Amino acid sequence: MMKKSLSAVLAALMLLTSLPAMAQTTIDPKEDRNITLQEVGLNEVEEGVSPTTGLTLEYIEVEEGQTGMALTGRYLPMLVQIGNDEGGVGNRAPWGATYADMVYEMPNHQNGPTRLTFLFNDVVPDSVGFVRSARVGHVWLREEWGAGFLFYGQQEHEGSNVLEEFRRLGHSAIGDPLLFSGMVGEGKAWYKYYTERAGLKSPYHIDGNVAGMYSLIPEDYVAPNHAFRFTDATPEGDDALEVTVNWDSDNFKYDSKLVYDIESNTYLRYMIYKNNVLHPWVDKDTEEQIGFANVIVQFTDITYNNSPDAPVVKMVGEGNADFFMAGKHVAGYWKRDDYTSRTVYYDADGNEISLQRGKTLVIVFPNGKRDGRGVSYE
Template identity: 25%
Template sequence: MKNKLVVLVMIFLLAITILSACGGKESSINSEDERNKEEEAAEIPESTGIYNPLTGLYVENIQNLTAVMIDNLAPARPQSGLIHADIVYEIEAEGLLTRLMALFYGNPPEFAGPVRSARPYYMQLAKEWDAYYVHVGGCNESFAKIGEWKIRDIDDVKGHRGFFLDKNRKRPHSTYINFAEALNGKPENGNFKNWVFVDTPEKEPAYTEISFRYNSSNRVTYKWDMNKKAYMRFLNDKLYDDRESGEQVYTNNIIIQYAGHRNLQTELQHIWVDVVGKGEAEYFLGGQYYQGTWEKKSMTEPTIYYDQQGQPISLVRGKTWIQILRPGVRLDKLTN
């Protein structure tokens, strides 16, 4: 009986030892798993830098939000700085020619240009952003509205700082703006919209090529680049590139905004574009296509872009080009 009791005690102690060993091993595995998870979490890159509400991306540095009137005539191309702009508007001026208004905020270039003259409807768009508006003079109505609308004015004609001439370009395509000099000492500004940004969809593009005309010598084309996940810009079937780097200008979002145009019957045939109001819109966002509408209730209120359900659209993170066209302009959409 005594021997049996000894055997039972030994078996009991052995069982406790085995269970303890198993428990200790399990605890060790769990601790190692937790350490691995912590190490993996530490390796996941977190968003660093300054959030750019114009693109949904993080940037290393920012400047005062600035809207620059950019020349788009042949002698002005290739332009400087457009490839670094967060948002670019292209709108008609007189004679069916177009000018660009580029917004710079995150990771801005040193300079941009060539800079051209002001027009009131561009100023209405600059006002909704509360941007500093960079230009070289303008029509009489523009001068009148700058004071009335309290535009944050930076004008070469008025002798404001930051402008310089490029000796390799002929007037009026030779004036450029140096941002650091122009914005030095300027107070903070900017009305930043509550735009929602999403990642580029992992889908085949709805259309691989989009094109439209402002006039016979201005045919804009965007071609989807699967590797870059962006729309590459062409003008009259030629690369639309950056003067300094030679890289092709691109965008992640294209907004087609249809707005009324009318001739003001002035000597120089100035026009007016109804950027305050509402109308139809089409969107090419990260390769996907949508239809909708836009509305801007007043000069100081933001332009809101809606989908077909009447909800504000979500943009893909990155750059946006806003093409303002006359209603009825033909939009060619091609697939491979």
Template identity: 25%
Template sequence: MPFQNIKGRENILKKILITLLVLTLTGAVAFTLYFRLRPAETSENPIIENVDEDIEIKDDSVVEENTSENYCLTCGQETAPENANLRPLAVIIENHPAARPQSGLEDACIVYEVVAEGGITRFLAIYTHKNCNNIGPVRSVRKYFAEIAKGYDAMLAHCGGSPTGYLAIKELHLADLDEFANSGAYRRVSSRKMPHNLYTSTKRLRERAEKKNFASNVSYESFKFKNDAPLEKRPEETYAIIDFSTPKFKVKYEYNRENNSYSRFMGGMQHKDSNSGKQLEAKNILVLITSIRVVDKIGRVDISTLGSGPAYAFLDGTVITGRWTRESLSNTIKFYDQSEKEIALNRGQTWIEIISPDKKVDFPEFQG
């Protein structure tokens, strides 16, 4: 082989080797500079790899299931583990003007409000994790109150009742704490005239229930709960007005942005609890629209709490238009938005207002 050809090939190989060496050194330098100069990975300045992937952003009002034993099954508030799954007490409380101000409504997890007869509304207050030493005035049961209590497997506290109310208690196999058969759990006060002077307490009712061997813990279908909306997402002010019958029973809720709650007014006046003297505050207001019809000469009504119908949910200063649904009397009433998603409530007291389609609900135009 000629000497010139060998020498030419050696020169070519040297050039290739030099080129590869330069490329290798350049890559190493670039790699080192990248890691020395890039910002450190901290919680304030995270390094995001795979930028094309979806990034999950935490929502302050995330929905949470009631899976923890430290949260009340009924209202979602934090409580002692032994109180989380206590069997609810459902107490009938009257709303005649002579019965105002009532005692103990502020301590209920849920309060249902509905017309009894003659346009006079009445309350079904559900107590689970909180103790209350003074509840009343206690009045008589109606069929629809017994049916609502069934959904919570609640122990029902009342004084007498309509014929259909007593029949519903029997047919639904409710744990009954009627004052007529359990007088030791109740007391009459001298400061008010009968029949507006009957009172009880959660302690007395639970002690009586224990003597009757009623189950103390039960499981039932609860609402979904979430954290309050952040302050910056809450409106400055809003309201909801619900017309049950006459002006004496008209209800208004005024939104409190700082507390993210609704102050309750009734008959144009602040609705206060007699125990504390404070105005009642709700975290959620649910309005259920259903059939309400008069069924006898006394003016008693029949109210449908089965099936489905229109509904409004007021929370976080917004209103959600949707529907309520209940498949059976063993289920609680649930509320859904227009996309058929169950509405998650704020933790705390909820008022559920039951009205007929001809009654008006007033609120500002904006909706959630």
């Protein structure tokens, strides 16, 4: 795992403030890109290679207490709802992010706050947090992956009720072998795998032993093929050394900047606070600043169910998608046919895009226009 020391992070911040301003391009979410999509199927899973990161499994370190494909050879993704309160920095920083293959970010409130979902497969850790509640968009994301799913509470508004949506899709929120609700009693086998971390206030203190819950999933369960395509080549596209994501949050704390680091070939994530002060996004336990080999901005329709805190994020359909990899930007497209289908990401030629090997950040972003909200790069 790549680990950035505090001195390296500070040096990077100083460099950011000293660099001359570059031309900034703001993405039009509804731009007509005239992309003809080619027919695609499922991708072949290469022996010994992770289908989620493209990394060689035998070279991935698995620590004591952890599990995952790098240890067992079994493909079994696990999704965990993670709080992003205050932008996820300082005493609100998450833990377990170092081991996540993918991170999804979705709106949690109309005025800017977002929620994260960590996906683990290569390494499944025994301590992840802080675990928070689910919205209906997360239900549809889980259905796509067929993953084990950790969530501590759920929205139950009529019209965006997580429990009802699980039932509609054929699952019981507290009886399905893949669903691990934290709102259960001691009679459930996974109850013991949710604990409270000392020194942290509620509701920012719930720890999930994902490896423990992973062990409860029946051995004969086979998750659907969701393998990505990977390449070692640098994509063709315009330069994109910085990506800025503005959610139009009232207190700025949910806006982020992703800065390309050529040494690691990743985009390091920073949270933007008031007056454009940047805070590195780090794992609370490992103190590692998290970088992503791939940043995907997936534009979609997002509505609110009679309340600003009841987002309904359209996860089935199609729309524009923008990809940031190896310091380049590619304007593309995404499509997902139904709830059990995988989301396919396409390049400018309509072919399924090949990702860089490593972590991926997917930002599910509103395609409607609003002052102060948008994604830009330079």
